[in-house]
Amino acid sequence: RRVPPFQSQDSLEASLPGMAASRSGHETMENPALDSSRPIPPLVRKTIAELRPGLKHLHLRFIVVEKGEPTSTVSSQTIYPARVADESGSIELVAFDARGEALRPGDICEIRWGYAQPRERMLRLFVGKLGQLLRVGRINMLYSVTPDMSAPRPWDDASP
Numbered sequence: 001r002r003v004p005p006f007q008s009q010d011s012l013e014a015s016l017p018g019m020a021a022s023r024s025g026h027e028t029m030e031n032p033a034l035d036s037s038r039p040i041p042p043l044v045r046k047t048i049a050e051l052r053p054g055l056k057h058l059h060l061r062f063i064v065v066e067k068g069e070p071t072s073t074v075s076s077q078t079i080y081p082a083r084v085a086d087e088s089g090s091i092e093l094v095a096f097d098a099r100g101e102a103l104r105p106g107d108i109c110e111i112r113w114g115y116a117q118p119r120e121r122m123l124r125l126f127v128g129k130l131g132q133l134l135r136v137g138r139i140n141m142l143y144s145v146t147p148d149m150s151a152p153r154p155w156d157d158a159s160p
Contacts, residue, residue: 043112049088051149053123056115060125062086063141064093064107070100084109084125085143091116092150093125099133108137122150 043059051058068081080100084093093111095103103109113131116123127133 047088048084048086048091048125048149049147051091051116051123051125053116053118056113056128058114058116058125059110059112060086060114061108061110061136062093063139063143064103064105064109065090065143065145066105067103068092083145085145087142087144089147089149090143090145091123091125091148093127094119095127095133099127102135106139107135108139108141110134110136121152124150 042057044055044057045059046055048060048062062084063086065083065085068083070078070080072078077096078100080095080103082093082095082100082103083090085091093103094100111125111127111131111133113128115126115128115131117126118124
């Protein structure tokens, strides 16, 4: 099943690809490699300033401030970087293929099941393969571009 690049706010209840309701009524995520299912991990709601390397199952709301130039990977995927911000700060979002292409400056979006990882010494926010990128509005959101959480190694400032 193909995932649309954006889902509207009305489709927040929609299932992710590979999700099914278990007999108990709880949603589960199928694991095709094991041909079994497991409970979906709970979402972790964070602000951009709270992001640290290795955080996953993230749920964030932000505005797209600017969109960078796309680049291609060796596996023929297109990477679309974008500067996104909320009231606490900004970070570089990395979105692939149709999801990234659909991003526009001024879009207010939510990520569900995203993750934060350092790449090239900079913290970045990613939409996972099973993650959701939702457009929930346009332009009307307070935000701050500082602190820049994608600045080289901001999480090391607290070390002795």
